[in-house]
Amino acid sequence: MVKLASLDRKLLRDLWHIRAQALAIALVIACGVATIVMAYGTLRSLEQTKDAYYERYRFAEIFAVLKRAPLSLVDRIALIEGVASVDTRIVEQVVIDVPGMDRPATGQLLSLSEDPETGLNHFAIQLGQRPSPVENDEVVVSENFAEAHELNPGDQFSAIINGRKRLLTIAGIALSPEFVYAIGPGQMVPDDKAFGIIWMNRSALEAAFDLKGAFNEVSVTLMRHAQEPHVIARLDFLLEPYGGVGAYGRVDHFSDTFLRNEFVQLRVIGRAIAPIFLIVAAFLLHIVISRLVETEREQIGLLKAFGYTDRDVGWHYFKFVTAIATIGILIGLVGGVWMGRGLTNIYADFFRFPFLHYEMDLGVVGIAVFVTLLSASAGMASSVRKAVKLAPAVAMAPPAPARYKRTLLEQTTWFRKASTGAHLILRHLEHRPLRALLTSLGVAMSGSLLVTTFYFFDATDELLDVYYFLSQRQDISIGYNQSKDERIYYEASRLPGVLRAEPFRAVPVKLKLGHRVERVSLLGVPEGAQLSRLLDKEGEVITLPQDGVVLTDMLAENLQARPGQDLIVEAMDERRPKVVLPIVGIVEQYVGLSAYMNLAALDRVMGGGKAQSGAHLLVDKSQEAAFFATIKETPAISGATVKASAIQSFRDTIAESMYIMIGFYIGFASIITFGVVYNAARIALSERGRELGSLRVLGFTRAEVTYMLLGELFILVIIALPVGSVLGYAMAAYMAYAFESDLIRIPLVIYPSTLATAACVTLLSAILSAIAVARRVYGLDLISVLKTRE
């Protein structure tokens, strides 16, 4: 059996003596380690899973949509320098009528890739099988859609395909790397009930859309070291005569962009939140170790007098801190792996990856351990140095009595009038300003974590409020198959229950300013539009000028555009008109990148007469059923988005991906407050136990004595609340900035109720730790207090 050195035995006993405090610190450290391991571990696992998914199912790297091109063009595309493989398909949007659903859904119809070896964008069959090559009414549907409607292989639903209603039979249910994130027209987030992907035999689609020997979408993979911009330019050149609307890489692919954004968010969480725990842990270690060195002053002197070197003594305290840090690291690693596995599962489920790799990444563990030890070292540095530097003769003499002095605050009348108990509290506060500062800052950081966590709820509410209630005020938006026919607008306004209809036109365009290019939708809005409104930064409604383009603020930022500048607008439809238009305004919009124009002006500059892409409608609730029944039978309408269900789906998505994380962080923040307040109170108790005991002897009640001990902490916690709000706001601002993407910008809004909730949670955990310490005040041994020297 190994015999422990006496110093190590002392270390173990000292640790045991302050076990509750050590555990509180270890838990704060554990939260930091767990956050790092969870965030980065999940991130790496998801990235690896995504890469494997993309590779296994041959997800393309460049995509291009066009009107119609002959298959013979494929050979010319394959000859473009850098192209590894080419696959073509037919893609169309249709209205789907699923049994049991009152409103129509929108379907993205895709032709099946015929060659699993060389083809691109395959799916992973989850249930059933591929359609038989001879069965033209058999389809494979996306798993999200199938699950939302409880559809199984063998089930049937109908779709209006090129004006003809057809009954389709589900052969299989599949997932695809292309549609990890699939959103229908007008949706902010996936609404699985309203939008589905449908794969069909190519021959069936060729026949239905009159595209025999032709295609309207092409996908390409690249050779290693290929120049993507070069391939895109060549592809655009080749496809232009066939109505190409511009090729784009994965960077502009909706689903891939979404995944990248999610990964950025995980990285931001690891980077922004983990340091909070480690900083607080460093604070706590500093406070606890400096107190320990203070109380063990005479022991340090004794050790040195016996011949222990300064290094031995320093090493002793270093080991003490490292032991606490190690306990924290171990708990954090176990917790982090557990949470990481859970979170990866949640995300994998959310993203619907067909398989999942979760690996404990040793690199991440190494980083977590290193960063934690670094922060622990920072926390202990000054105290350990003090222990090392103590001269034995000085150390063995009792420390000079603490010198208190009258402080600035005492000049005030209020202070002079305050009770002696209040004097006691305030003098202690001012006596150790650094400790008071660190304690308050520690609690403030916990508060800031809560504010940041709750902020996401506020942001979601604000986003929905501004986007769906102030800006997009329609009940339902419908899309048209043919955009040339103005009569359709009159039909739309005559649909059952329609109270108001406003047409819109969406033209895919490339906007160029200097060397910057953005691919967006240029939306034509009619004059005096009431349903789809544009808002400025103050939330005021903007009237679209007769000429010129209005950009959303995110788009303006990407293009570095200012009002007054001229913009090159290149339409990506088959006519491809290219015009120069002035920027006449910037509007605030949280969702997507878009540009807006007066509808009549848009028709004018695009040439080719008036056109519409769809309409926003206000529909009488009582006639909704009749409305849906009619549009299900209207071939000219390609789809409908119901605002209420889009909002519900948005909330559900948020709930799924956020609530669990938020739960964790509320727990974590409570641990910080508890750890900070508990440690501060325990140290105050150890320093002032004799004083408090004397007060009890003098006739002060337990409650009065507890007030004198905890009053100081109460003040620090109260000071921490506004500081935490400010820090939380700053962190929320950083999160909003770091989470910003082309898909979405999170508004920086924190409601007063959020600050109040965060303050309540902080106070509650502070009170819990105060209760834990107050129990010790109640157990103070009054008699021993009288027999001890200070």
Next chain:
Amino acid sequence: MYTFKTQNITKVYGTGEVQVHALRGVNVEIDEGEIIVLLGPSGSGKSTLLNILGGLDHPTAGEVFFKDRELTACDDRALTQFRREEVGFVFQFYNLIPSLTAQENVALVTEIAREPMAPEEALAIVGLEQRLDHFPAQLSGGEQQRVAIARAIAKRPGILLCDEPTGALDNETGIVVLEAIERVQSELGTTTALITHNAVISGMADRVIFMANGQIAKIETTANKQKARDLHW
């Protein structure tokens, strides 16, 4: 009329095999306004008796009466109230609050007392009217002990209990402190019990209680009571 009366009180610390009998059946009466000195070797039970009289501790058996009130029947809350209203304590190591000035240390007690004197007045009784604003760290040991006495008497307690009040002081300073106690007793008529190892101090007592082995060995009435300033050791 007695201030305290104890009936056969015992105090046993610890349980099971390791038991310490601190008091083994103590019967004593302390009269109103007298000065009692408790003498005896360490472990003889002096402090235990004083703590029980002061409401800091409960006897294991027996009864303690303060005037007509049975202290042994009081719960913790009532004992706190008893200490608050009736008892002034002076300890060997002063037990002042380092973060409060002399005046504030006294005010701490007067704020919760029923009819206290002004802190300045209490400090004047112990001759510290010039040191009101000094913190404990700025006072000598004797001065600190006199602040402690001022703190103890400022609420005009019926009883002053002093546990080795001169134990940490040199003899000159010790005399000054004893003079303060003496003055308080004569001016306020406070019943005073004082523990000491120093037999000379018994000269200022009305009666001396000798304790040994948890029992009262004997009680002597002082024939020639001396003034504190006439004591020498």
